[in-house]
Amino acid sequence: MSCGSCGTGKDGQPKGCKNNGTCGTDGCNKLTVFDWLSNMSLPGNMEPFNGVEVRFKNGRKHFYINSENLSLSIGDVVATEAASGHDIGMVTLTGELVRVQMKKKKENPNTEALPKIYRKATQKDIDVWQKVRDKEADVQKRSREIAIRLGLQMKISDVEFQGDASKVIFYYTAEERVDFRELIKEFARTFNTRIEMKQVGFRQxxxxxxxxxxxxxxxxxxxxxxxxxxxxxxxxxxxxxxxxxxxxxxxxxxxxxxxxxxxxxxxxxLKEFPKSDVKLQTEKGTAICQKIDIFKGLLWYSYTNDGMNWHELTAEKVNEIVAINKKGKKVASLEEYIEYTAAPANKELFSNVVGQDSLTRFDQPKSKNNRRRNKNKNKNKNRNQKSRSRNTKKNA
Known part of the structure; x- marks a missing residue:
């Protein structure tokens, strides 16, 4: 489900949401957040929260401080502080909901310790960012070839360039610990940039x-x-x-x-059911549980000396027998606790409510009688055609 502002562009590519993440359905992306406080104003004596949530590729989300007091809204592309240089991301949340998200993710709501947002991304920043993103598929292919050549038991699943092209992150999955020191040296010589390896789980x-x-x-x-x-x-x-x-x-x-x-x-x-390993003590012998039907509330028991015959009991009856056994007494037999219900007469087990033909109608072979009838019909048709042709020749 997507919102009404989402459309399809050229070559089937999605245009994206024009509501900048404030659509009511929130079906454009699972990482988007519905800002339900966007139309509400803060009290007069309260300053707006200057924290901002920014999303990057591969579901990365980080919190930043808007120290320059930029007028930011959901969907703006911004240049953020990085370990070296700057990165390019998209604003996903602003205002008081950022404080709520930080508490939810157990992060310190003190914005002074957060990295900064430098500015809104310029056209030059976006061009550089788009250029390096176009190279990611080729870099991923070449990196897989290098890893295979070095004989490493790992799978490079994705590649992400930093916004200023000064660093590239390789996401990989591996069953065991991988020594990729030689791999990093090979990557640095091949791609001529700083390398960071990040392991992700198979679910991610x-x-x-x-x-x-x-x-x-x-x-x-x-x-x-x-x-x-x-x-x-x-x-x-x-x-x-x-x-x-x-x-x-x-x-x-x-x-x-x-x-x-x-x-x-x-x-x-299952709280209403007795444990399946509980044995029922009767005068005819010990009975063990063979099967449980949770939806119908039924249990099937059989005697240890007659395991082929199963007796159907309700959960209430079994609990009653268990309570009697706890008192040190035995019941006469399981047959006394079976509830017999008369099956409704002329009950239709299956009805074709759709009105379609049977799916197995072509599986049954045709009978010999039908084949003989078809042959006789074809012979009669050929005779009639021959006789008609002879009559037309005589008349001519």
Whole structure:
């Protein structure tokens, strides 16, 4: 979903949001922030907060101080202070919401310690910035070739130039620790600039590259998810999913983040269920749990000496049996606690509400009788055509 001000330019390239990030849908970019205080004025005795949030490539966001009291708004391109030289970024947030964001990210709200914003970017700054950004794809390709030649077990996923072209950052992923001292020397000789190596996780790499998940939608990490929480296999166990790595792993090779979405609901539902390792003591024998259906609130138990026959019980009945067993007593049998419900008569298991034909209508082979009928029809047609041609010749 994008706002109404977003459009498509030439060659299918997006024009971008003309509302400078203040659109109500906030669907142009997952890194944009809706400034809900933009139309509100501050009290008379309060000075505006001079902190500014600036976004760079690869989701980098930093806070700066507007020491020159520039009139900045969301979407302005500015030149910011860097370790050496200056960098070019885009303003994503101004005003009091910057203070809120700094507290949320646990940063010191004292703006005196923040780096400065030098000025609004001039046309010369933007030209230099755009020129080095056009070189990033070629530099990434050449850097991968150098890393392969040196035999390093790493993958260079992206390259980012500083705004004044004085430094280049290489983002890479690796399974193990990589000694890239020789690599940095090779990069410095090849690209003739300062080099910085930055390792990113596999989830961060997938969020930047994007893609389509097994659900058919765009990846959550590349559309709206900004914080990556740890996902464990216990989340799949609680939801009774098969522990198949190919199905549980996402595009990043790690467990899917969506395994945590419904985990709390399953945990709440399982509070009403007895533990699956609890055995039921009956006079006919000990019964063990074979299967749980969380949605229907049912459990299936079988006797240890008759594991093929399963008995369906509700969670309430099982809790009742467990309470009796805790008192040191045994129930007669599981069959006494089974609730039999009469199935509704003439219940239609499936109905074609769409009105489409069956998807398997072409799978069944044609019968021999139909083939014979088609052959006879073709023979009759040929005979009629021949007789008609003879009659026309005689009349002529």
């Amino acid at each position: 790499e997938a969020s930047r590259l994007g893609g389509i998940g097994s659900c058919g939608r765009e990846l959550c990490c590349s559309t709206w998810l900004t914080d990556f929480r740890s996902v464990s296999t216990s989340a799949a166990r609680y939801q009774q999913l098969s522990l198949n790595p190919q199905k549980l792993a996402g595009q990043c090779g790690k467990l899917k983040c969506c395994l945590n979405y419904e985990l709390d609901s399953y945990m709440d539902a």
